[in-house]
Amino acid sequence: MASRAIKSRANIKKKHPSTAVIAVAAVIFAFIVSLCWGVWSVGSSWLSDLPDYKSADAYNTAQPTVVYASDGQTVLAEFQLENRDPVEINEISDYALKGTVATEDERFYSHGAIDPWGIGRALVNNLMGGDLEGASTITQQFVRNTILSSEMDDISIKRKVREAYISIKLEEQYSKDNILLMYLNTINYGSGAYGIEAASERYFSKHASELTIAEAATLVGIPQSPTYNNPINYPENCTKRRNVVLDRMLSNGVITQEEHDAAQAEPLVLNPTEPSTTGIEAYPYFTSYVRDQLTNANGKYAYSKDELFKGGLKVYTTLDVSMQEAAEAAAREKEQAAGDNYEVAMVAIDPDNGYIKALVGGKDYDASQVNMATGTGGSGRQAGSSFKTFTLVAAIEQGIDPNTMIDASATAKLPGWEVANINHTNYGTKSIADAFAVSSNTAFARLILSIGPDKVVDVAKRMGITSPLTATGSLTLGSESVTPLEMANAYATIANGGTHYDPECVERIVDRNGSIVVDNSAPKGERAISAEVAHAATEVMKGVITKGTGKAAALSNGQVSAGKTGTSENYMDSWFCGITPQLSVAIWFGDRSDYSHAQRVPSGMSAASTFPDFMNVVLKGKPTEDFPKAGDPQYKSDFKDTQYHIGGYYSSADDEDKDKDKKTDESSTTENGTNAGNHHGTTGDGGNGTTGGTGGTGGDSGGGTTGGTGGGDSGGGTTGGTGGDSGGGTGGGSGGTTEPVPIE
Template identity: 50%
Template sequence: MGIRTRRARAHSKTHFVGFGLAGVLGFIALLCVTLALSLGAVVSSWLEDLPDYTSADAFLVAEPTRVYDADGNEIVAYYLQNRRSVELDEISDYVKQGTVDTEDVRFYSHNGIDAEGIMRAVVVQLTGGSEGGSTITQQLVRNTVLSDEQFENTLRRKVREAYIAIQMEKTYTKDQILNMYLNTIYYGNSAYGIEAASITYFNKHASELTLNEAATLVGIPNSPTYYDPFNNYDACKSRRNVVLQRMLSAGTITQEEYDATSAEEIPLNPGQLTDSESTYPYFTDYVRNLLLQDFSSDTIQAGGLNVYTTLDPEKQQAAEQAAAERIAASGNDELGAALVSIDNSNGYIVAMVGGQNYGTDESAGQSTVNLATNKRQTGSSFKTIVLLAAMQDGMSPTVLINCPSSIQITPTYRPSNIDNHNYGVRTLASATAVSSNTGYVQVAEAIGMDKVASMASTLGIDTEIEPGLSSALGATQISPLEMAEAYSTIASGGVHRNPVAITRIEDRNGNVVYEHEDDPEQVVDEAIVCDAIKVLEGVTQSGGTAANVQSLLTVDQPVAGKTGTSDNYADLWFCGFTPQLTTVVWTGRMHDNQRVYFQGSTGSTYNVPIPIWCAYMNAALDGVAREEFPTADHEATYEPNDSWTFVGTSSSVNQEGWGQTTTTDEGQAEEPDETTGTAEPTTPTTPETPTTPETPSTGGETTGGGSTGGDSGSSGGGETPTTPTTPTTPTTPTTPTG
């Protein structure tokens, strides 16, 4: 073989070797590129559905909703977790420094992930130890925006966590991130955030923590159950000393501080950070139910809302005191009282009493049932709605009605006045003052119960009114809050407003998400309402069923209203108003519908709800300048009185020119008004006191229709009007009148 041939072969071998190495290296490079592209595609897919991490809200978890009264005082907080966020300058420096030294010593130098920390953690784990490599930023991400994935031990979760941590470091300062971390980390015993932990373990604010206390808290999040100082004190103390050692190594504390503090015991002083014990639990339960109509339970418990309400703390205190004192004086452990007071000018609920003993132990007389929103028979307090319906239908309050002791309305329904009093022929206004059942059931029959139900709805009563005539006497169950809304509409001259409990709601950042706007609506002719108010003023004057209001009320204000008593004296009501406030008081047994007893005798509107109403109104309106009820710029127009037909009244009594005087069994003369149309309602004269036993068992008008609202039922009756003697002690009247 020639030299050329040998050289050519040698050259070819050299090229073959060169080509082979280049191919292998090229293949490896191509493989790396392919893997990188594939991994990039995978990582890209992992990052496609990241939760929103651009808002600071994403890093705040379970902030309680706080509720405030009208003066801005916090009255309750609804919370899912025991948490209260604080600013960084409200946290002890020992906590901030100790957290960084223990959890992430290079926190202020890395960009969200710490490569050195990760390598150290790997080495420690390979040598049998245990140490995490996550930064404070990564832990914050894991506990907040990726909380749903925090227990996934996958590469996907770690990549997502690292990516968001890096992005966070571009958006927020280190101090902002540390602040968010300290407000969200779990410290055991239901304490989330450093402020909750400070109070839970040491009963002090986070700004007041000593080195010993701060080091203890810094160590707990590593394992909140194991390092719980209440259950595992020695382990917690050992962990505290680890924190102190790391603070010493970082140069945060001196050797002397370390030696002294590590030798100390942990000064535990348990406290409780909770606002769930409401100042006014019945009202705040009501507010919570309102919020649930627009917000989820999770939002209410964890959304950090600020809810501003209408509750006036001074009026609420007066209402609570008036109800509690009267119930305590009753000598009846089963008796309860509800009160709702509404500002007529805007519909604000300024006071709400839902009971006297909030709780879940019925054997101790406790209940969480809000009596202010609970429905009970209204008795004759519902006659006001019948009155308005009749007057709107054209019936003048001067129309004459025979009010006998009892009356057969249908073959199965025969209502009676209370104690079978025969009130004789009298005007509708006077029948209202004495609360005659037999007169009012004729009025309801004459206009039709459909018009009564329509008026109830117009005035704001959402409860469906049963169609039977007994509903005209209060057989339908309605809540005190609904009755207050209806009576406030009357007090406002026929202007309806929905009752308002919440004026404004803000999110956790102070942005307004709801603000109440006044939306009044004239729903009944003002002239008719003004005439009706005059009729209801007669109820509180001499001869009316609420005449003792005049002796108990000390403020200089006009007053009108209506009493109500259901069958067997189970429900006692007074629905009354002044130009400023409408207040409804209900009293009865909390757990059943049995008869009410007050100081051993049958209770009455005279000695239970009216004294509560007057005591509250005296306090609520103390020093308030006198105002007058609204007036109309026109007169109401009514149908001629003789155009009405009543089932138990002779048509002749309303005929024009009828001049005969009729006398009731109380000796009251009723002189018929011969005019029709726009006649003014008359105020009844004072009847003689009807014969009653020495210890009266009456004092209220009954529904006369049982609880079914149908036409068959008990005899019923109207309240007994008398002229009460002036009680020597205003809060304990001695002559019950109903």
């Protein structure tokens, strides 16, 4: 029986699926595969052009560039497009940390990058007519605000998919605490404040670590709508939102009921801080110069606006705060003594590397952002006789010994040019070194024409002058406009023994990742003049301070120094450029107005005295140093240029004075009479006479008949002669008109 049953089952015919069923199944399978393939293809295309989310820089949005003084502590500026100040998580109030999680994503630490439960809850709540509720996690919000910020306004599924994908990848790479910190350092809190620290400073003038419960809740509530929850512009909206945050902090156990009630009862009290509109916080003339150097498209740094204002750089400058303070104090002292119209600009450079240690560009940066120290926004000023230094160096390079004699008489009639010493002083025949010390215009006019103005231009350019220069004789008298920065830099070439370094305001730059991207700690200089020439020039320049026009620049601590004074035509600019082995300093003093409106430098005042006012402070307590030593240059033996009265004896001050006396005697009419009216008026500061010549005494014809020939303000002789047979004559006539004062 059993075998028969088995046999019967064996004879049963098997049923197979019909062709139609197979076809339908195949179509369904193909549809599913196609759908999956389509979804995969679309999804792949949406994810094909994602930003580089694996790099930390992708999430580091705009960060300020901070500029420091050389001490690495003093902040000079924060350049930024967004007011942002990233902090570490331990620098944020616990109320702000937990309040943010309670308000924005209460399950943040328990779900992944995406919160399906949160999405469902928000969907139900929104469909039931409750308050509109978002479903994005803190991670998603962070991705949206940083790496996908350009797609923030896109509400398409594509953007949601991209956001979710990057969020998942982000949580694979960073901890929850790190993501929360990055979120709090980047979110918009209104009023230009990005990040919790910037918001704390903006609204409460305190650090994020110091926030109270009410203050933390105020800030936590702002990002939902930075405009309408702004505590400054919409305090009522802000207070309502703050109280919602406090409710959520209570329900999530962040605060107690008592703390909740007390915080809600507090009025909204702000202590706002207005952010700087320029980003500059200290020493604006120097700091603005640094900014301009960093962004100069043709300069060595050439940072774009985005790189500087968003890049999160740390710029460590060369500025020495103590020297800067001393420079500003010395400048203020001079300005206060001179009056409202006068200003001081000065630059101090380290000769050993070109570092700018101090820079004063004027009296008031807010009133005028024209930087008189650098020429930024304007131009330089005529340097007067401080430019004679380049003629001196060029002459030494040509083999002319500074001990060579030269004609330094009162006037010099040269081809196409007549030059006079200041106050028409006659120095007679002097050595070039002595003529430099007393700043004889006639001597150096002869010297530049003898060696060739082009040689002086070449020397000045090699030493650091960058302003345009014209190769004419008047160049030695400082007829061209230059800046204190150029002059300090050029004189530094002499101070260090002949090596030129470009002026440098930046020591190093560190990027947002902590890597040094610019290192100027060991700048390379170029040999501009020989050590022998630099030494010889320095020895001559010492005489300006010890026996010449720069006696007021002498230092009190015994430190050896050298330099050169300078005064432009009509005494509109006063200069002093001084060097020690430690510093090269150029000082300008005057009225910054254009020459047609500027006032002359006050009588009895010059830039020279500001040099010790500054240097005595910065060198106090420091050991004295000597300039670099070197042998003598190779001089020509017995150099002589008779055309320009160089080499040999040509005149003396005594001889010319005797000639004057002889003419005086010849014009007298009796033994008792003296010639009146022929002498200049007494000379005031800067060369303008104050009174004309006085009438003579005695003599048959009485006093002088004409006024003094000089430009005395009060005219000529004031009284006739007295005594004599015919009595006194009439007083002298009016003095001549004021003449331009020669450049010193």
